[in-house]
Amino acid sequence: MLLSVVLALFFILLLIGVPIYLVLSGLAVLVWTVEGNPLVSLGQQYANHLNSYTLVAVPLFVIAATFMQRGGVARALIAMASAWVGRARGALGIVCILATAVFAAISGSSVATALAIGAVLIPAMKQRGYPITFATGTIGAGGTLGILIPPSLAMLIYGIIVDESVPRLFLAGVVPGLIQAALLMAYVRYYAVRHDLPVEDPMDRQQFIRANLHAMPALLVPTIILGGIYSGLVTISEAAGLSAVVAMIVSLTFYREIRLRDVLPILADGVRQTGVIIFIVLAALTFAHWLTGAGVTRALVTFIERMDLTALQFLIAANIIMFILGMFLEVISVILIFVPLIVPVLLRLDIDPIHFGVILVVNMEIALLTPPVGLNLFVLKSVADTGIDKVIRGVTPYIGLMLVLLVFITLVPSVSTWLPDLVFGAR
Numbered sequence: 001m002l003l004s005v006v007l008a009l010f011f012i013l014l015l016i017g018v019p020i021y022l023v024l025s026g027l028a029v030l031v032w033t034v035e036g037n038p039l040v041s042l043g044q045q046y047a048n049h050l051n052s053y054t055l056v057a058v059p060l061f062v063i064a065a066t067f068m069q070r071g072g073v074a075r076a077l078i079a080m081a082s083a084w085v086g087r088a089r090g091a092l093g094i095v096c097i098l099a100t101a102v103f104a105a106i107s108g109s110s111v112a113t114a115l116a117i118g119a120v121l122i123p124a125m126k127q128r129g130y131p132i133t134f135a136t137g138t139i140g141a142g143g144t145l146g147i148l149i150p151p152s153l154a155m156l157i158y159g160i161i162v163d164e165s166v167p168r169l170f171l172a173g174v175v176p177g178l179i180q181a182a183l184l185m186a187y188v189r190y191y192a193v194r195h196d197l198p199v200e201d202p203m204d205r206q207q208f209i210r211a212n213l214h215a216m217p218a219l220l221v222p223t224i225i226l227g228g229i230y231s232g233l234v235t236i237s238e239a240a241g242l243s244a245v246v247a248m249i250v251s252l253t254f255y256r257e258i259r260l261r262d263v264l265p266i267l268a269d270g271v272r273q274t275g276v277i278i279f280i281v282l283a284a285l286t287f288a289h290w291l292t293g294a295g296v297t298r299a300l301v302t303f304i305e306r307m308d309l310t311a312l313q314f315l316i317a318a319n320i321i322m323f324i325l326g327m328f329l330e331v332i333s334v335i336l337i338f339v340p341l342i343v344p345v346l347l348r349l350d351i352d353p354i355h356f357g358v359i360l361v362v363n364m365e366i367a368l369l370t371p372p373v374g375l376n377l378f379v380l381k382s383v384a385d386t387g388i389d390k391v392i393r394g395v396t397p398y399i400g401l402m403l404v405l406l407v408f409i410t411l412v413p414s415v416s417t418w419l420p421d422l423v424f425g426a427r
Helices: 002-015 020-034 039-050 054-071 073-085 091-107 112-128 132-148 153-163 166-172 174-194 205-231 236-255 262-293 298-306 311-328 331-346 353-367 376-383 388-411 415-425
Strands: none
Touching: 002 020, 020 262, 054 073, 054 091, 054 112, 054 205, 054 236, 054 262, 073 091, 073 112, 073 205, 073 236, 073 353, 091 112, 091 132, 091 174, 091 205, 091 376, 112 132, 112 376, 132 153, 132 174, 132 353, 132 376, 132 388, 153 166, 153 262, 153 331, 153 353, 166 174, 166 205, 166 353, 166 415, 174 353, 174 388, 174 415, 205 236, 236 262, 262 331, 298 331, 311 353, 311 388, 331 353, 353 388, 353 415, 376 388, 388 415
16 A cells, blocks of 8 residues: 555656655655654665765766866867868767767766767857757767766666676776767768768868867876776776866866866865765665565566566566656666666576666666757757757657667677676676
8 A cells, every 4th residue: 555655656746846856755754754664764774875985986976077067178079079070071060979979988977968068069060050950969969978988977876776896887888889979970971961061171280289189188087087997996986086186187277267266166066966966866775675675676576477578578678668767757867766676677587787787878868868858958958049849859860870779789788798798707
């Protein structure tokens, strides 16, 4: 009875627009109280979840992304990408994909990537006569690479929930991320030729060298993060701390689009964003703990057994469920609500959690572009100062490409597991 009431309240509160962190935390308090547990034990439960070295990395990566977003890094990366592909027809579209891919390896956030690159490239594309639908669609789709290419905040939180190796998860996103970037660039090239988009003026040798040298400080951040992790010199949380420090130094000393007086407001903004994420994580983990105790996960496993689903059939069903959830919930919420329920099923069906993590994140990339709640849609609407209908039309072809990628990754697990197995050894 209590379970039915809680689930009904969950969907009703979401439908009337109550923020997800209030829904989850409110229901956690409700079930804790109804079952006669003292609220002080709920606080202890939160403290237990907070006692995680991996969770420390979340605020540090968010702060690093905030510095890189505001500190001039996007301009430097766009200039470097333009130096390499500027002579191609529709070059600004290709530049967009290259720049978002590199910025993704710095920020770990899709929204930060789309916002930082879009703020620079959308005005430039408008000025050069690119259709606004194409401009916003390309940046929106490229921005989703922020949660697939490492370091990825979504992968980090997934790793915390399933107690899986975060370095393995980070590596698992590399090959799918490169495939996605290649697919997006192929479509950009096709569109550019078909619609006769402009060709940019070529750079001379000095401009080429200058653009690349100017981007070198920005490339320090992914080098430090990934190099430190995979060399074994630093842990995930230590790499996150280094990335925040280096991002601040690079923004202040090399690109100088922020000043010392801006540091505290940027830190405050990063902490504010982190506070929301951490609160959602704590509430969702506590709620998931209660669901497990209430027998929901056991019932789900039993249902799967009775249905006699194969691993592939379950993955297809999970993709459909995640696609629907992604239309109405933001990324972190979907991960925190859905994943704890299906972890026992993954184990039962012998599905590699690394493979499923990549499937999950590609679904969440698509969720960022699908109405009514796709965050990248609203970021681009704001940056481009255009109607949401034009943004949706712009991202639609890219959603189709990403669905093709999702099917491929679902059917071919080695795309996700090959690189982690190569580096760390097969399990």
